[in-house]
Amino acid sequence: MKQKDLILYSGLIILGLAAPYLFSAFKVQLTYLCVLIVLAMTWNLQGGEMGYNTFGNILFYGLGMYLTASVQVGMFFPLAEWTESGGEKTFVHTTAQYFQGIGVGLLVSAIVPAVIAGAIGYAILGLRGHYFAICTLGLGIAAGEIAGGIEIIGAGQGFTTPPFPAEIVDTEARGKFFYFLSFALLVGTFIFVKYIYGSRFRLILNAIRDNEDKAEAMGIQTMKYKIVGWMCSAFFCGLAGGIMGGLIGYIDSTDVAFDGREMGVFMVLMAILGGKGTLWGPVIGATLFHFFKEGLWTLILGWQYVALGVLIVVIVVYFPEGLMGWLREKYPERFGEVIDEKDRKAQVELK
Amino acid sequence: MDFLIFKAPMLMVQASLDGILLGILFALIAYGMALQWGVMNIINIAQGDLVILGGYIAYTIYLWGIHPAWGVIISPIIMFFVGWGLYKLVINKVVDRDLFISILATFGIAIVFQQLMNFIFGADVVVAQSEYGTTMLFDNSVTLPNSKIFSAFISVLYAIALVIYMRKSKLGRAIRATAQNARAAKILGVDTEKVYAATFGINAALCGIAGALISITLTLHPYVGLPYTVRSFMIVIVAGLGNLPAVAVSGMGLGLFEEFADYILGTEFRIGAVFLLLVLILVYRRFKLSKKREYLK
Numbered sequence: 260m261k262q263k264d265l266i267l268y269s270g271l272i273i274l275g276l277a278a279p280y281l282f283s284a285f286k287v288q289l290t291y292l293c294v295l296i297v298l299a300m301t302w303n304l305q306g307g308e309m310g311y312n313t314f315g316n317i318l319f320y321g322l323g324m325y326l327t328a329s330v331q332v333g334m335f336f337p338l339a340e341w342t343e344s345g346g347e348k349t350f351v352h353t354t355a356q357y358f359q360g361i362g363v364g365l366l367v368s369a370i371v372p373a374v375i376a377g378a379i380g381y382a383i384l385g386l387r388g389h390y391f392a393i394c395t396l397g398l399g400i401a402a403g404e405i406a407g408g409i410e411i412i413g414a415g416q417g418f419t420t421p422p423f424p425a426e427i428v429d430t431e432a433r434g435k436f437f438y439f440l441s442f443a444l445l446v447g448t449f450i451f452v453k454y455i456y457g458s459r460f461r462l463i464l465n466a467i468r469d470n471e472d473k474a475e476a477m478g479i480q481t482m483k484y485k486i487v488g489w490m491c492s493a494f495f496c497g498l499a500g501g502i503m504g505g506l507i508g509y510i511d512s513t514d515v516a517f518d519g520r521e522m523g524v525f526m527v528l529m530a531i532l533g534g535k536g537t538l539w540g541p542v543i544g545a546t547l548f549h550f551f552k553e554g555l556w557t558l559i560l561g562w563q564y565v566a567l568g569v570l571i572v573v574i575v576v577y578f579p580e581g582l583m584g585w586l587r588e589k590y591p592e593r594f595g596e597v598i599d600e601k602d603r604k605a606q607v608e609l610k
Numbered sequence: 611m612d613f614l615i616f617k618a619p620m621l622m623v624q625a626s627l628d629g630i631l632l633g634i635l636f637a638l639i640a641y642g643m644a645l646q647w648g649v650m651n652i653i654n655i656a657q658g659d660l661v662i663l664g665g666y667i668a669y670t671i672y673l674w675g676i677h678p679a680w681g682v683i684i685s686p687i688i689m690f691f692v693g694w695g696l697y698k699l700v701i702n703k704v705v706d707r708d709l710f711i712s713i714l715a716t717f718g719i720a721i722v723f724q725q726l727m728n729f730i731f732g733a734d735v736v737v738a739q740s741e742y743g744t745t746m747l748f749d750n751s752v753t754l755p756n757s758k759i760f761s762a763f764i765s766v767l768y769a770i771a772l773v774i775y776m777r778k779s780k781l782g783r784a785i786r787a788t789a790q791n792a793r794a795a796k797i798l799g800v801d802t803e804k805v806y807a808a809t810f811g812i813n814a815a816l817c818g819i820a821g822a823l824i825s826i827t828l829t830l831h832p833y834v835g836l837p838y839t840v841r842s843f844m845i846v847i848v849a850g851l852g853n854l855p856a857v858a859v860s861g862m863g864l865g866l867f868e869e870f871a872d873y874i875l876g877t878e879f880r881i882g883a884v885f886l887l888l889v890l891i892l893v894y895r896r897f898k899l900s901k902k903r904e905y906l907k
Contacts, residue, residue, distance in 0.1 A: 312710045383889075385896040389653055389709040393843060397888040400836065404882030414878075520721070527714065564725040571718030575711055576703045 272446070279438045286434035290506055292549045293441035297448045297499045298522065299529035299541035301492040304452065306527065307535035308461060309488050310468030311384065315395025317523035318402050319376065319493040321516035323368035323500030325412055328420040328510055330367050331360035342413040354424040361505060368501035369494050376493035380486035387471070396519070403517030418510040437506045444502060448495050449542075455491075456538050464488055465536075524571065532574055534583025543582055620751040625869040627754055633865025634762040635823055637858045638769060639838055640845035642816035648851040649789040649809045650705050652712035656696075658838030659723040660814050664689050664821025665830045666731050669738045672825070678738035681822030682764050686815035693814025697807045705806060720835060727832040740826040761823035768819050772812070773854060785809055789852070837881050844888050847895065 279286050298320065306312045332341045336350040352360065386394050412418050423433040455461050463484050466474040475481050500516070510516050517523075525548070533544020556563045578585065587594050643657055654660075667688055668681025700719060704712040742756035776782035787795040788805045796802050820838075824830065845864055849856035864887075871883040 312713075382893040382896065385900055386892055389713060390847075390892055390895075392710055392713050393653070393840075394889055394892040397840060397885040397892075400840075401882050401885035401889060404885065405879065408876070408878040408882065524717065524721075531714075561729075562725075565722050568718045568720070568722030568725065571721065572700055572715050575714045575718065576700065579707075579711060 275442050275446070279435055283431070286431075286438050287506065288549075288553060290434075290438045290441045290502075292546065293438070293445040294499045294503055295525065295529060295549055296542050296545040297441075297445055297495055298526040299533070299545040300448055300452050301495045301499075302526040303530045303535060303537075303541045304455070304464070304488055304492050306530055307537070307540070308464040308468065309485060310471075311485070311489075312392045312527070313395040314392060314519065314523055314527065315383075315398045316492055316496050316526060317399040317517055317519050318395075319372035319496035320500035320503075320522060321399075321402060321406070321512075321518070322372045322375065323497030324504035324510055324516045325406065325418070326368040326371055326497070327361065327364035327501030328418055328504050329412060330364035331357070331421050331505075334360050334363060339411050342411060342416075342418055352421045352424060354426050357421060357424045360421065361501075365498060365501045368497045370497075372493040372497035373490045376490045377486055380489050381482065384482065384485040384489060399517055399519045399523055403513040403519065406517060407512035413510070414512075417512075417515075420504050420508050420510060422508065437502060441499075441502050441506075444495070444498050451491070451495075453538060460484065460487075468536075524567070528571055528574060531579065531581055534581030534585075534587075537581075537583040540581055540583040547582075620748060621873065623748065624752045625873055626866060627752065628758070629866035629869035630862045631754075631758040631762045631865070632827075632868065633862035634765045634858070635820055635827070635861075636838075636841050636845060636864055637861025638765040638816060639820045640842040640849070640857050640861055641769060641772070641854065642813035642820075643839075643842040644846045644849070644851050644857060645785075645816075646809055646813045647846060649785055650701075650806050651709070652701065652705060653709060653716070653843070654813070655713055655716040655839055656720040656723060656835070657716075657813075657817060657842055658835030658840075659720045659727075660689065660693070660817035660835075661821040661824065661838045662830060662832065662835045663692070663723060663727060664814075664818030665825040666727060666821070667818065668822035668825040669731070669736055669830060672738035678740055678822070678826050679760070681738075681825060682768075682819050685818035685822040687818075689818030689821075690811040690815040693811040693817075694807050696814070697810040701810055702803070702806065720839075724832050724835060731830075731832065733832060735829045735831045736825075737829045738825045742826075755827065757826045761827045764819070764823060768816070769854070769858075772816070781805070781808055837884055840885060840888050844884075844891055848891060 278289050282289065298316070302313070302316055305316070329338060331352075332338050332350075335352065335356050341350060383391070383394060383398070406412065408414060423436070427433075463474070463479055463481075466477070466479060467481050467485060471481055504510055504516070507515060529545040529548045530541045531544070532548055533542065534540030552563075555566065559566055574581075580588070639657065639661055643654065646652060646654055664681075664685045667685040668678050671681050671684060672678040696719065700715060701712075704715050740757045740760070742760060745754045745756055745759070746752070747754060776786060784795070784800045784805050785808065787798070787800055788802050788809075792802055795805075821830075841864060845857055845860045848860040848863075864884075867887065868880060868884060872880050875883055
């Protein structure tokens with residue numbers, strides 16, 4: 260079993276490292292895929308493991324995007340003048356400045372969202388069930404509307420992130436840089452989530468999901484664990500946002516950063532499609548969803564949002580357990596569930 | 611304080627009147643939300659999009675050359691069947707399930723509605739001209755469009771009619787019985803499936819009325835549905851389910867808040883302020899409730 264795992268993981272890592280050379284034309288799509296998987300996995304920590312269905316992780320994603328770009332610019336040039344000039348660039352980052360900026364920016368965009376999640380966690384995570392869902396939905400949209408009114412980060416006009424340094428001659432370099440950055444994030448997130456899956460922390464989160472009052476009565480300080488869980492999600496969502504901002508090159512408050520209508524729904528949908536509360540579910544769900552999206556979006560141009568809405572309804576109404584849940588029902592032995600044939604027959608007879 | 615509104619007292623009167631008239635309209639939408647929430651235990655994210663759809667029906671009538679005020683009669687009739695169809699198609703499968711399922715499913719419906727409206731009616735901001743003129747008060751320093759007074763009047767009229775209908779009619783009694791205890795109502799011979807469908811239809815009809823009124827007082831755009839959903843949700847959680855006077859009062863309160871926020875913070879933060887208020891209300895509610903369950907600390 261251990262050896263099988265080792266082969267699987269090393270195979271995937273080799274595939275991941277080779278992917279930008281094998282599918283050279285799809286580097287941007289592959290970067291998107293990595294970021295989508297990260298978002299789905301971190302959503303799964305909340306929605307799947309903890310039972311707190313959030314629409315608000317988009318808040319951290321958008322924050323990370325704005326923070327990375329702001330730090331990257333603000334470290335070397337006055338931020339207000341940069342955003343005011345819009346597309347016309349009077350300031351140009353040198354290669355060293357660019358990479359220093361994005362490094363520090365990503366660091367900030369990981370830590371600040373996590374701190375914010377910790378700060379608002381006590382107030383927000385006390386809400387239960389649908390109140391939490393609606394509250395986080397409100398948070399995400401409020402953030403987008405407010406960011407659209409703040410002058411220094413471009414307001415409604417948008418924020419152009421620093422262009423990739425022109426001194427690097429290799430035209431492939433930009434795509435490769437962002438791909439490997441997002442792939443590293445993906446590997447890091449996966450290792451972290453896998454570690455959580457094997458730890459006591461996950462059991463506590465599951466206890467909170469199954470019956471929070473009972474978990475509290477058993478002596479678990481549920482609030483503490485809920486906040487820590489949310490901070491972990493915020494950390495990775497912020498990083499994902501920072502990378503996406505650099506890749507897209509342009510930040511708009513409601514259409515790119517706090518994009519509740521697309522990204523915010525995608526992450527929920529991907530996790531549910533793959534199967535909530537499983538390690539591999541979100542990965543498979545995100546991959547399937549991305550292939551579906553890229554394959555069909557162009558065929559049904561203009562109708563993609565209708566298709567998205569219908570997809571949400573169909574998945575939620577007919578497959579709430581997702582792909583992994585379906586597989587689990589079909590092949591329970593594969594998931595380590597032992598079925599006592601005698602007991603099962605007895606139950607069937609009872610029915 | 612360097613705000614214009616505090617310098618000119620007449621602006622305050624203006625904002626208050628605008629807010630109250632607008633709030634009555636919000637309360638009508640919230641009443642529909644409270645109805646379906648109380649009876650079927652679902653939260654409908656597509657509520658605002660039903661409102662906008664109702665508005666577009668009134669706008670279509672206006673384009674045909676009929677006065678848009680007729681929309682308050684035609685739009686609810688069409689919307690009732692839209693709601694009924696929606697129930698039979700999707701909602702009946704999520705009624706007994708987890709609330710989050712209904713939130714996500716109606717979110718999907720909302721996206722479909724938005725996009726279809728975008729295809730059919732275009733992405734422009736439209737308004738139906740009622741040509742009712744304006745009333746001037748206090749030496750012309752406060753202007754009040756008559757269409758707003760008309761819309762508040764119609765809202766109150768429909769709300770009263772619905773309350774009487776709920777009290778007196780057979781279906782109204784069946785709906786109230788189902789809200790109290792669906793299982794007991796079923797045992798006593800109430801066709802709960804039909805009650806649910808009718809409830810959702812009535813809710814959609816209320817949205818249709820509100821939408822028709824919005825088409826003459828405010829503006830319509832395919833993507834502005836969600837703020838209406840959030841407003842009605844907010845009004846319902848502040849007022850509580852099945853408390854109609856409280857719904858009216860908190861609706862007006864929200865209208866006032868919005869108008870004042872508009873003057874003080876600026877129009878670009880108006881929607882942001884609404885969503886932020888939602889978060890604040892929920893957080894306040896959470897701390898208030900957490901005091902009650904101290905035994906679990």
